[in-house]
Amino acid sequence: MLIIILLISISLTIAIVFLVAFVWSMKSGQFDDTYGPSVRMLFEDKKKKNQTKL
Numbered sequence: 001m002l003i004i005i006l007l008i009s010i011s012l013t014i015a016i017v018f019l020v021a022f023v024w025s026m027k028s029g030q031f032d033d034t035y036g037p038s039v040r041m042l043f044e045d046k047k048k049k050n051q052t053k054l
Contacts, residue, residue: 025031
């Protein structure tokens with residue numbers, strides 16, 4: 001019974017460490033998209049139709 005409690009506590013500790021590391025990386029901008037804006041300028045915008053009301 002003691003080993004089950006020990007294993008659960010170790011696994012919870014590891015899970016909390018990974019959760020803290022994930023939250024820290026999200027707040028520090030690790031997952032920001034730096035590739036998208038540089039490629040976006042290569043694609044042409046769709047032309048809008050000129051609609052004039054008389």
